[in-house]
Amino acid sequence: MKTTAAVSTGPAQPFTFQELELDDPRPDEILVRVEAVGLCHTDLAMKGMFPDGVAAVLGHEGAGIVERVGSDVTDVRPGDKVILSYASCGACERCTAGHPAYCVRFQQLNASGARADGSPTLTGPDGPVVGSFFGQSSFARYAVTARRNAVVVDPGVDLTLAASFGCGIQTGAGAVVNVLEPGPDSRLAVFGLGGVGMAAIMAAANLDVGQIIGIDLSDSRRATALKTGATHVLDGADPELLTILRELTGGGATHAFDSTAVPAVIRTAAQGLTSLGTLVVVGIGPDVTLDVGDLMSGGKTVRGCIEGDADPQTFIPQLVEWLLKDRFPMPEIVRTFPFSEINEAVAQAKDGSAIKPVLIMDSGATTWH
Incomplete structure (x- = not known):
């Protein structure tokens, strides 16, 4: 045809x-x-x-x-x-x-x-x-x-x-639900507020995560993140970002998510973790240099994730259910x-x-x- x-x-x-x-x-x-x-x-x-x-x-x-x-x-x-x-x-x-x-x-x-x-x-x-x-x-x-x-x-x-x-929404939401698995006492930092990052925030809100911090260069995207479930937003261009993030989270994020694939941002995301924290990266970009001493002394984990480690046959219906219940604000x-x-x-x-x-x-x- x-x-x-x-x-x-x-x-x-x-x-x-x-x-x-x-x-x-x-x-x-x-x-x-x-x-x-x-x-x-x-x-x-x-x-x-x-x-x-x-x-x-x-x-x-x-x-x-x-x-x-x-x-x-x-x-x-x-x-x-x-x-x-x-x-x-x-x-x-x-x-x-x-x-x-x-x-x-x-x-x-x-x-x-x-x-x-x-x-x-x-x-x-x-x-x-x-x-x-x-x-x-x-x-x-x-x-x-x-x-x-x-x-x-x-x-x-x-x-x-x-x-x-x-794809994109499944990637962000799945990385939070299936890999990071934060809970009500968790502190999640999301770096990059495109569609994938926004999906991570929406999923975290559905898990009742205590702190959901959206980080981006764009004023408008940070404002949108507050409408999709973020509890706080930070300017990614702020030279004091790492200090502010640690102060806001009481020592560092327990979980972090990066969709930017920017080496400097990924390094900051890893440094912004508290001890035993986990960072998931989902974007493909240039090679990244991480502070291995920081990772070892803090027992931190940095790992990659494809498609939110999701089985579409079970995970997409979950996303649809949230959407139909007005718990996944895609219109934003x-x-x-x-x-x-x-x-x-x-x-x-x-x-x-x-x-x-x-x-x-x-x-x-x-x-x-």
């Missing part, structure tokens, strides 16, 4: 719209009519991985309505609302242990540009197009994805608000754009004016806040 897709043809080129041929779903796949798709910084980073002239369809925070299901799919029906997430094999030791984000085939299934067997899902006039990005390539009006990638959600959920649960951070304005959404993501851009497949942009 034909589908209209936003195609990347190089790191410096804007997205252009093309009509492509979309493969029929195979027995274990489903066809989804995309209604909304979040724009993630991973999309922008991967755009830069392809040389000029290579056509690629990105997008990995898709959400929509199931149109068709493969012959082996028995638990999803046409008309179901689904949120699409990352791909995993479901059979390796890590997947069966409940950690599909660390699937041994993660790279192949999510970033190879094709299905696991190498076959394309998308074809253009010049041949196969790089697709199956995170198993979906949802910068398109229709997407074919494996059943395992799709999470059936409550029919009452607004997919515009929930689309980004498949979502800004929507018509699909046709994807390049404007990219511009606002890059300059920071949009915290969480979401593309919708009809006309008329909406600012939720």
Whole structure:
């Protein structure tokens, strides 16, 4: 069938719209009519991985309505609302242990540009197009994805608000819920208040964490963080930030989260921990130099995390439940754009004016806040 897709043809080129041929779903796949798709910084980073002239369809925070299901799919029906997430094999030791984000085939299934067997899902006039990005390539009006990638959600959920649960929001919230696990007596410092950092704050608020401190360079983002659950906010540019953080927390944060991937910020986050504190980092950036003496003397832990160490089939429904109960204030951070304005959404993501851009497949942009 034909589908209209936003195609990347190089790191410096804007997205252009093309009509492509979309493969029929195979027995274990489903066809989804995309209604909304979040724009993630991973999309922008991967755009830069392809040389000029290579056509690629990105997008990995898709959400929509199931149109068709493969012959082996028995638990999803046409008309179901689904949120699409990352791909995993479901059979390796890590997947069966409940950690599909660390699937041994993660790279192949999510970033190879094709299905696991190498076959394309998308074809253009010049041949196969790089697709199956995170198993979906949802910068398109229709997407074919494996059943395992799709999470059936409550029919009452607004997919515009929930689309980004498949990656960015899951990453921030999952890192707090599944890895850091702070409690009411904890003191959590969140460095970087983009969509991922805001998700960390929202999740912490749902865990009734005692202190939730949002740290960012932007005045407006710090103000938004207070609306999404932060108990305090600090200016990341303050030369006395470390001293202020330690004073505010009575000696240091018990938990910290970094989404900036900025080496100096990560170093500060680690130094701002109290003894036996834990820092989770989720961004990929330059190498970081940490004070090993500080880590050893304080018994501190610094670890990485992919996709919030979350199993989408169980964690996304939790996020949806919080959203439906007005306990996960996505309207404070979502800004929507018509699909046709994807390049404007990219511009606002890059300059920071949009915290969480979401593309919708009809006309008329909406600012939720």
